[in-house]
Amino acid sequence: MDTHEFVKKYLVDRKGTHCSKWDGLQEKFGRSDLLPLWIADMEFRTCDAIVDALKERVSQGVFGYSFVPDSYYTALDHWMQERHHSSVPREWVRFSTGCVTGIAWSIAAFTRPGDACMILTPVYYPFHNVVTNNHRRLVTVPLHYEKGYATMDFDAIEKAIVEQDVKLFVQCSPHNPMGRVWTEEELDQVLSICARHHVLVVSDEIHQDIILGDKPFIPAAAVKGGKYRDNLIILNSATKSFNLATLLHSHIIIPNPKLREQYDAFASGMNRTEVSVLGALATQTAYEKGGAWLDGLLQVIRRNYRDLKAQFHKELPEATVCALEGTYLVMVDLRPYVKPEDIHSFIQDKCQLAVDYGEWFGEGYQGFIRLNLATSPTLIQEAAQRIVHALKD
């Protein structure tokens, strides 16, 4: 399906559906007349097979206790093997209601209050809060940023680990908001530093399927043939790829049996760790039947990124549209045109846009904005045009 067909078939008007992106503008930004490009979900209806499977299941009208069938694990393993050349044996898999919850539970299961947890900034802002709200010490190490491209500063990472006695590293791979799909060499380096210093790695791979360029996504569990598996907790789900966030179903994947035992001991104290029957069904159906839909979606995101880059390049050549190897969330550096301290009033009052602001993700990024490209090309063009016009006025 080409871009045009995909948009025509799946684009929906979400206004008036209690959706955060459109109907939550007033609460988040203090006004409701903004064009929203914030938050990380989509304007696209999920694939037909998922909707059909849910309808059929809902029509039973019974939502009592149930369990995840064998076929679920087969579907997950096939998807991971086919898309990412990495197997996920059933016994590694645990469930949670979301990847951020997965981070919180990993922190609770594997560290103690006061322990240091490291993140590489800028990064998805709940990474910061989930550490501090769980009374752990937040250690931030800035990514190296140059001309729209972020890389890891391995010396700074190792120094922080040693000096701050870091116990756990929350990795974002692919990276939100810097759009990086880390190479195997990069992952090998950071994972080997962590292994050397006994730092447990929680790898949030929720964006694993949104890969836009030639660079393949490498699951942390597959780096160098699985060399770091024993030191890994992997978090992923179908929710970002298939727009299923509120079905509240995601994976906590733990290859090391000792860590699994430790995790299970923690989880047993939480009363209930059952799964949402609709979340599990939607996820299984996504993995069994959603491949073509996802490929169609990726074409739309690629096109939106291309259009955005071209429009900025032509009209605002000093702005930097950052790399987008993965995810549908792109950072744009507007500092050559807008003073960082004026960015909110410029975006909100002059352009009437709602975006995620760079400084929400980490220090030093005021003047950047993050735009959500999982929407119609028309909306992206309109947003870019508003920025161009506001600057030219």
Ligand SMILES: Cc1ncc(COP(=O)(O)O)c(C=O)c1O
């Ligand atoms: C890296 C990352 N992790 C987790 C989430 C949220 O996941 P969940 O809704 O499953 O907690 C997001 C959403 O944007 C994200 O970008």
